[in-house]
Amino acid sequence: MIKVEDVYFAYPNGVEALKGVSLEIQDSEFVAIMGQNGAGKTTLVKHISGLLRPSRGRVSVDDTETTKMSVATLARKVGFVFQNPDHQLFSETVEEEISFGLRNFGFEEKTIKERVDWALNLLDLTEYRGVSPFMLSGGERKRVALASVLAWDPKVVILDEPTIGQDSQQKERLRQFITQLNRQEKTVIIVTHDIEFVAECRPRVVLMAHGKILAEGEAAKILTDPELVSQASVVLPEIAQIFLKLADLGFPKEVIDVYEAGRLLLERFGEST
Amino acid sequence: MSVFDGFKFRSVSSPVHRMDPRAKFFYVCVLFAVAVMFNQLVPLLVLFIIQIPFVLVARVQKEWLRSMKGSALFAILIFAMNLLSLYFYGGYASLASILERSLTMTARFVVLIESFSIFFLTTSPDLLGLALEQSHVPYELCFAFTTAVRFVPVLAEEAQTIMDAQKARGLELEGGNFARRIRNYIPILIPLIVNAIRRSLELAETMESRAWGANKKRTNLYVLRAGQKDLLLILLSISLLAGSIYISAFVKVPSLTEILLV
Numbered sequence: 001m002i003k004v005e006d007v008y009f010a011y012p013n014g015v016e017a018l019k020g021v022s023l024e025i026q027d028s029e030f031v032a033i034m035g036q037n038g039a040g041k042t043t044l045v046k047h048i049s050g051l052l053r054p055s056r057g058r059v060s061v062d063d064t065e066t067t068k069m070s071v072a073t074l075a076r077k078v079g080f081v082f083q084n085p086d087h088q089l090f091s092e093t094v095e096e097e098i099s100f101g102l103r104n105f106g107f108e109e110k111t112i113k114e115r116v117d118w119a120l121n122l123l124d125l126t127e128y129r130g131v132s133p134f135m136l137s138g139g140e141r142k143r144v145a146l147a148s149v150l151a152w153d154p155k156v157v158i159l160d161e162p163t164i165g166q167d168s169q170q171k172e173r174l175r176q177f178i179t180q181l182n183r184q185e186k187t188v189i190i191v192t193h194d195i196e197f198v199a200e201c202r203p204r205v206v207l208m209a210h211g212k213i214l215a216e217g218e219a220a221k222i223l224t225d226p227e228l229v230s231q232a233s234v235v236l237p238e239i240a241q242i243f244l245k246l247a248d249l250g251f252p253k254e255v256i257d258v259y260e261a262g263r264l265l266l267e268r269f270g271e272s273t
Numbered sequence: 274m275s276v277f278d279g280f281k282f283r284s285v286s287s288p289v290h291r292m293d294p295r296a297k298f299f300y301v302c303v304l305f306a307v308a309v310m311f312n313q314l315v316p317l318l319v320l321f322i323i324q325i326p327f328v329l330v331a332r333v334q335k336e337w338l339r340s341m342k343g344s345a346l347f348a349i350l351i352f353a354m355n356l357l358s359l360y361f362y363g364g365y366a367s368l369a370s371i372l373e374r375s376l377t378m379t380a381r382f383v384v385l386i387e388s389f390s391i392f393f394l395t396t397s398p399d400l401l402g403l404a405l406e407q408s409h410v411p412y413e414l415c416f417a418f419t420t421a422v423r424f425v426p427v428l429a430e431e432a433q434t435i436m437d438a439q440k441a442r443g444l445e446l447e448g449g450n451f452a453r454r455i456r457n458y459i460p461i462l463i464p465l466i467v468n469a470i471r472r473s474l475e476l477a478e479t480m481e482s483r484a485w486g487a488n489k490k491r492t493n494l495y496v497l498r499a500g501q502k503d504l505l506l507i508l509l510s511i512s513l514l515a516g517s518i519y520i521s522a523f524v525k526v527p528s529l530t531e532i533l534l535v
Contacts, residue, residue, distance in 0.1 A: 051437045071440040080441040086471070087431070088438040090463035100460070104443030134467060148442065 001026055002048055002156065002187070007057035009043055017043040019211040020057075027155075028185040030178070032198045032219070035208035036233040041191045042083075044208070045158045048189070050074040061156070076105055079154030083161040085145035089133040094125060097133050098148045105152055119151040123177075138165045156187040163194045175201055199223060199237035199256040207232045220254045279340020280393040287395070288502065289331035294396045294404040296503035303510040304388045307517045308381050313526045314373050316517070317380040324387055333394045340390035344383060352379040369530045398422035400497070407497055413486075420476070428469060435464050 002025040009018040017040045025031055033041045046052040047059045050066040059066045066074060082088060091097040098119050102112045120126045123143045128136060133144050142165065150157065159178075163171050171194075178201060182188050192198060198205060198219060205222040207214045209232045215222055222228060224240045236244070243255040251268075255261050284290075289297075308320055328337045355375035365371045402419035406412060439460045440446065446457050499507075520526065 046437070049441055051441065070445065071437075072443045072445045075441050075443050080438075082434070082438045082441070084434075086468055087435045087464055088442065088460075090460045090467075100444075101442040104445070152443075 001062060003058075003060045004044070004047065005058050005060075007044075007047060007054040007059060009047065009052060009055050017211055018047075018054075021208075021211070021213055022057075023206060023213060023216070025187060025189065028182065028187055030182045030188045030201070030203040031190070031206060032201065032203040033189065033191045033206045033208060034193070034195070034198065034232065034234060035214075036193075039208040039232070040211040041208055042160055043211075045080070045160065045189060045191055048156070049078045049080040049158060051080070072104065075101075075154070076152065077154055078156045078158065079149040079152070080158045081146050081149045081160065081162070083164065085138075085141040088145055088148070089141060092132060093130050094120070094128045094133050094136075094144050095130065097144055098151050101148055101152050107152070115151045115153070119147040122150065123147040139167065139170050142166065150181075154186075156189065157181060159188070159190045161192055161194075162190055163192060163197050171197060193234075195223065195234060195237050199239065200258070202257065207234070209233070220256050223256050224254045279336050279338075279343055279390050281336070282397050283333050283336055283394055284397070285332050285395075287331045289327055289391075289395045290397075292395075292506065293497055293499045293503040294400050295408065295497065296499060296506045297392055297396060298404065300506055300510045301388045301392045303514045305385060307513060308384045310517055310521050311526065312374075312377060314377045314380060314529045315532070316520070316526060317377060317384055320384045321380060321387060324384075324391060327391050331391070331395045333391070336394050337387075337390055340386060340394075341383070344386040348379050348383055351382050352376065355379070367530075370528070373529055403493065403495060403497055406493070412491060424469075424472075428465065431468060432461065432465055435461050 002023075004021055004023040007018050007021045008016070010016045017038075021040070021044060023044075033044060035041050043052060047054060047066065048061065050069060050071045053067050061074065061078060089097055091100060095116055098116045099112050102115055107115065117126075120129055123146060125140070125143060125147055128140065128144075133141060136144065142162075146159070146162075162174055162178075166174060175197065178188055178190070188203075190198075190201075190203070202219045204216065205219045206216040207222055207228065214232050215225075215228050223237055224244070226236060226244065229236055237256050239258060239261045240256050243251055243261065244253060247253050251264060255264065304320060304324075308317060311317060328334055352375050355378045356371065359365055359371045359374055363371060363374070365374065398419050401422075402415045405415040405418065436446065444457065444460060446454075448454075449457070
């Protein structure tokens, strides 16, 4: 379980990025942290992975305070996939790139090979095993970065802006992939601007603005509240906008995903045609 | 980082900052030449001391001290190397002369660092680029120089992000022996260099798409003009140079030991 208790954090240049944030994330939960640029989303997840230490308050993972462990030790439990894959790729081949973390954690050679095969297969990268990661496209590099973290099977996976630079097909695959991870009892935390992506994934949403948590709860509740969403300078999902207007016709307001919307519309209008 | 802070431009409003970078550069060159000209400790100490008023007028004492502290390790190294090699192979008569000779070499190094530190602390990269341009250095080179300087903070920030990303993959940066520590930095240096090259290619493309270099005859919004103070500095530098040439040719400079013994 991840526990963030009344955390304040200021960067060395004086910017106060977190002003009293408290949050609890249970094991095998799926959480999306949303909000405009500079709301403190990335700062918050960097606290969970131990990369940043709170100026005030405390952050603990499974009852151990993050300040009591090195980032590398904590990383065994909390995998953090950075926004830009180019900030981490450095090896000659995709295979070596993926085994980097495993070697750092001191896995045995045999296990490393197994885990690498598993991760390559998981992210559909087997054909690129011997290719230099620098030769891959943006989307593929992102998948290599993801594979290189998932390879050591961390209990918690944090994804910072996973949908940036992915085409719609890749996005759909990513959605299925995250759902699958979550089903395997992993805690998944995503930081994102992509409201349509969140609307389709339906995680618990944590809405942030100006270094504070504005609201949290089910995606369908939070993302259909026009006032709340505008306070966080986020735009409602398209489906939610339509169903807000359809409310006068007796449709429910809290609809955010395409499948449910389709079902509701067919129920009402499908019979008459 | 602290050592480099001693060479990073500080935006302070002072007479030294407002001086023409060309005049300052000339002064640094003269100082350089004079420091190499003398093999005695006394003139080098004089060179060290005459620069201190500049530091005080420019109000960059703190940063200057940092550059001095940063160079201390090298200074000690130079002193020790000279001392050892002169003691075993120099054939000098007394320990005092060996000590003085080693100190001279160290002082020369410190004087050079001191003058460079003052120059870079008080000259903005933009003015420096302008000075290069007006000294008829090709514009492409001047631009490359100022861009390189301007991107240093961006690279520093990126290095921090890369370090975080690799730490999150279990990389322990601290600990281990020297060779291991060096190896630990490979996962940080490679992405940093690759990204820098990528960024420079992108910058080149975006600049060419905005017609960079379309006009062969460029004009500048600001034009450097040497004022009275700048001419004074150049004049002082020339007299320093002339005086030094005269002294080194015709006057026997006493060593510190001789002065102390009298």
